[in-house]
Amino acid sequence: MGRLDNKVAVITGAASGMGRSTAIRFAGEGAAVVVADLNEEGGSSTVRQCKENGGRAVFQKVDVAVEADVQALIARAVGEFGRLDITFNNAGLIGAVGPLEEITAESWDRTHAILLRGVFFGIKYSIPEMRKAGGGSIISTASMAGMQGGFGPTIYSAAKAGVINLTYCAAVELGKDRIRVNCICPGGINTPIGGATSERSERALAEAQPIRRAGQPEDIANAALFLAGDESEWITGTAMLVDGGFMARARSFARFSSDEWSGSVGFVGPSFQLR
Ligand SMILES: NC(=O)c1ccc[n+]([C@@H]2O[C@H](COP(=O)([O-])OP(=O)(O)OC[C@H]3O[C@@H](n4cnc5c(N)ncnc54)[C@H](O)[C@@H]3O)[C@@H](O)[C@H]2O)c1
Numbered sequence: 363m364g365r366l367d368n369k370v371a372v373i374t375g376a377a378s379g380m381g382r383s384t385a386i387r388f389a390g391e392g393a394a395v396v397v398a399d400l401n402e403e404g405g406s407s408t409v410r411q412c413k414e415n416g417g418r419a420v421f422q423k424v425d426v427a428v429e430a431d432v433q434a435l436i437a438r439a440v441g442e443f444g445r446l447d448i449t450f451n452n453a454g455l456i457g458a459v460g461p462l463e464e465i466t467a468e469s470w471d472r473t474h475a476i477l478l479r480g481v482f483f484g485i486k487y488s489i490p491e492m493r494k495a496g497g498g499s500i501i502s503t504a505s506m507a508g509m510q511g512g513f514g515p516t517i518y519s520a521a522k523a524g525v526i527n528l529t530y531c532a533a534v535e536l537g538k539d540r541i542r543v544n545c546i547c548p549g550g551i552n553t554p555i556g557g558a559t560s561e562r563s564e565r566a567l568a569e570a571q572p573i574r575r576a577g578q579p580e581d582i583a584n585a586a587l588f589l590a591g592d593e594s595e596w597i598t599g600t601a602m603l604v605d606g607g608f609m610a611r612a613r614s615f616a617r618f619s620s621d622e623w624s625g626s627v628g629f630v631g632p633s634f635q636l637r
Pocket residue numbers: 374375376377378379380381398399400401404424425426427452453454455456476503504505506547548549550551552553554555556
């Protein structure tokens with residue numbers, strides 16, 4: 363028996379990275395999956411892999427920034443598989459980069475249209491179908507960069523902070539309908555989001571947090587599976603960090619890495635005695 367038997371899931375950004383990994387995982391757990399992305403070739407490959415993993419899947423080309431596309435995506439899920447239980451708003455990119463004074467309004471708007479407005483559309487059009495189904499689970503991919511400054515490009519980080527608060531507000535509004543709304547805040551995951559993955563990127567990511575390995579798309583798929591399934595039925599309005607402990611250290615030590623102190627055993631401070 364699969365953990366998502368008889369459930370229907372929509373996953374955006376499923377042609378690559380964490381979205382693809384989640385689609386394959388969900389399909390293997392019994393869900394019928396609508397693989398949505400701008401990238402048709404990658405999307406078709408994900409569909410193939412979902413089927414190889416024993417599941418049902420179809421591809422729908424979508425730009426999540428376009429309202430009619432997202433509306434059509436939800437309609438496709440219901441038309442193809444009869445209902446909607448899970449929406450994973452995951453599509454994303456880096457978007458605007460550079461110093462603030464050089465970022466254009468167009469670049470700000472496009473970044474937010476994909477990373478934040480796209481999530482709003484995904485939530486908006488899932489609601490009526492999930493109500494009909496008696497409830498559902500909406501998951502979005504935010505980022506640890508949405509929780510603090512300095513971990514991602516500025517405009518990206520602002521949009522991800524918006525995803526986190528949209529999650530909280532939607533969870534409050536939709537709890538009465540048994541529609542759960544959560545987001546995942548990944549740390550450094552080795553996906554092609556910033557360019558092709560490599561051994562170098564894998565090594566750099568492995569050094570970044572207390573658990574000394576790079577995050578993998580499968581780590582996010584595992585979290586999404588938990589949030590999608592009935593095991594999390596009393597969990598809503600969470601921003602779940604999946605970061606190998608990065609933020610646990612960042613919050614307490616920020617620039618002063620605890621590694622500095624881990625090599626010796628003793629007693630350090632008070633500070634005036636250290637001068
Ligand atoms: N990789 C990381 O370290 C990391 C960390 C935190 C959060 N994230 C977030 O995770 C999510 C998935 O990213 P990933 O790392 O798997 O990257 P990825 O590039 O492998 O996958 C992102 C997918 O989104 C698709 N996409 C981009 N714009 C789209 C649009 N307008 N409409 C539809 N599809 C679109 C891309 O084609 C791609 O297939 C993103 O929201 C990203 O911001 C990534």
